[in-house]
Amino acid sequence: MNAELFARETFELKIGENVQVLSDKAFRDSAKNKFEAVGNVIITHQKNSIYGERASLDFNTGQTTVVGNVRYVGPDMTMYGSEMLYNFRDKSFSLGNARILADNYIVLGKKLSRPEPKTVIGIDAEYTTCKDCPESWSIFGREIEITLGEYVRIKHAYLKVKGVVVMYVPYIIFPIKKKRETGLLFPSFGFEFEEGFRFQQPWFWAINDSADMTFTPSVFGRRGLGHQYQYRQVFHEDGWVNLDTLKVLDEVYQPGKQNEELSGDKVFRHFTQAETHWSSGEHFNGHFRLLGVNDLDMMRDYDFFTQNLVDSTEIGMSGFLETRTSMLNLAIDGDFQNNTLFNDPKGFDHRYVQILPKVSLSTSPVTLLQTKIPLIRKFSFGLESDFSVFKQNHYAENLYIRNARRLNSRPYINWELGNLGPVNFRTRVAYDSQKYWFPNESEKTFSKSGVFTESEISFEVEKIFGMAYTENIPVEKVDVAKLSKPTEKSVVNKNLIGELPAFNEGLSKENFVIRRNAYRHSQEFKVKHYYFSDQRTKGNARFLNQISQNTGDGQFDAIDALRSREFLVSNTETRTTLPLSNTVEIQWNNSLVRKKAVTDSLLIDGRSLTDNFSYDRVSYFNVSQGYDLDRKSEEINENLTRLKIDTGITINSFNFGFNEFFFYDTSEHIFSFNISKDSEKYKIFTRFIYDSLTTPVKKLATLGTKFNVVNLFLLGAELQYDLEDKRYASTQYSMLYKPRNECWEIDLRLKRDLVEKRVSVNFLLNFNDKGSSFANF
Known part of the structure; x- marks a missing residue:
């Protein structure tokens, strides 16, 4: 019997747990009821596997020590570390200099332990959703508690970007469930030089499968404290309701006030959107929308919230009901609106003509x-x-x-x-x-x-010109020299050792794809x-x-x-x-x-x-x-x-x-x-409008560009010039720093028009949402 076969040993603990150990060498001390395995150790216990260079097992306590390039593979996660203590009786373990790889997050820690089957504790650990680049952004905590399949709780959390601490949060919770779950969401940040730092911490409540609510306490820089509230519910495939509101005790605002100095008073301000839609089959549907404010300056002062909700110069109530058949269409719609261009921000333009209602x-x-x-x-x-x-x-x-x-x-x-x-x-x-x-x-x-x-x-x-088709032709049936272009010269750069000689890429193909378009x-x-x-x-x-x-x-x-x-x-x-x-x-x-x-x-x-x-x-x-x-x-x-x-x-x-x-x-x-x-690297555009029917004559020229600098910085500029008044109507400059992995971004913008000048800084994190609208520029 050779040493390799002798090293294979299978045994069964007294409590009935099946354990199998494979290694290059193995030693058993029957007197102390211990087992030693050395070299390429593999330990399997039910659905768990542990890999390492050396392992010591104590049959009496069920305690196992594994050292040297340790890897643990379980049904919920994969862990790496330098030394691991594992107990076969209660399946608890601790791992030094550890790293956890899960489906949607990574945790690095000085020490990670699992005292209970569903709980992992980390000491001096970091959490991130960037699998390929944990150093891109992470949250460091003195203590991290992971409830598998549910939440990550971090005490004394420090947000780090490229290894640099940018913010401290005493306590934070991240959901790691794949379903909608109740808990704290990641906060949002913003900065404007005139108004200061904006911080919002949303709390999400998954009421049931068809309804949820988000409550967001907020600090709006110099303007003071407030909150956002959102409620959403889906009744069926074609029926839903949405309520979105922003409320703030503004310490800067006073009607007619033009500067950003503190007013010495707190003014209650709000903006509310309520919207619902319902449909009954193909013959009946209805829609209702409400936009409400207690002062018309909300759209200017809190444009980060209102700009995607307000699409015209009117706010108020509007809606319609419609029924239709193959022969006729009957609809009733109406609105009760306020003119946002009214000179009194607290008033209502009673001269504005309402449509109450219109029947079609x-x-x-x-x-x-x-x-x-x-x-x-x-x-x-x-x-x-x-x-x-x-x-x-x-x-x-x-x-x-x-x-x-x-x-x-x-x-x-x-x-x-x-x-x-x-x-x-x-x-x-x-x-x-x-x-x-x-x-x-x-x-x-x-x-x-x-x-x-x-x-x-x-x-x-x-x-008709030509015929549109696509066809795969075996390379043996084509003249490769005509259908492919060889490289003109050899390739030499710092990423290659030596040089890549000139070659004809067509020689490496099994089939040629012929594509033709018709017009x-x-x-x-x-x-x-x-x-x-x-x-x-x-x-x-x-x-x-x-x-x-x-x-x-x-x-x-x-x-x-x-x-x-x-x-x-x-x-x-x-x-x-x-x-x-x-x-x-x-x-x-x-x-x-x-x-x-x-x-x-x-x-x-x-x-x-x-x-x-x-x-x-x-x-x-x-x-x-x-x-x-x-x-x-x-x-x-x-x-x-x-x-x-x-x-x-x-x-x-x-x-x-x-x-x-x-x-x-x-x-x-x-x-x-x-x-x-x-193109992939840049976009350049220009527009010109001339309208002699207006008074004064409209002559607006717009020039803009957006381009990618070294795949990290996206720079943009858009200038609108009034040729009639000989002045700039508006200017906007923007810079977006976006790592290649799209894990986070910093957006800096300078906007200026005929009314105001505004500088804003926004920091955004992407929680593993590749291919989404994140980082759109």
């Missing part, structure tokens, strides 16, 4: 007649209508009527005349009608109506005729004068405009439309679409499925020109109305877009273009 009814086109006879191929009709109540919170009218009820209806008939070869003919006739009621006027009503006709002649020409160029020609009969008006003369003004200030929305003057109203929505009284529009629309074969799903022969493709628009060029038939002039140029040119192109990472509206009668422009270039 529309139908799908209903086919009346469908034949194969030319000129009467298909007749269908439908209806679009709504009833709106416009009302001020307190009656405060001055120049214009601001309280009204309006019934807007637009029944229509679609007439498909048919095709003549590739040319398609169709027309649409609609009766456009608005009826108004004024509760506070002596003349109570007003109405306007007219018949609108839209006729169209169109045909489309397209051409579709489409040209669409349209001639459209718009005709609006003389719009009849009747009723309140004051309101007629109000909606006739070109400024558009007297209108509730674009529906109020007189159709004959709609294109003259000074807002982009209506001014860029064509006059509809009697106008011909000529359109020429071009698009180039690229078709790519998707390589994920392949047939046995190596070719892509016939319908397995992706499409993207490479370029487009569209022109629209209007011609007014009502203008009596021998010069063609004097009858031209709005010209619209819209074009763009994408070539690899280069993008270009151009848009132009030109008005012949006033020689005015609305012009914009944008250019951008993207």
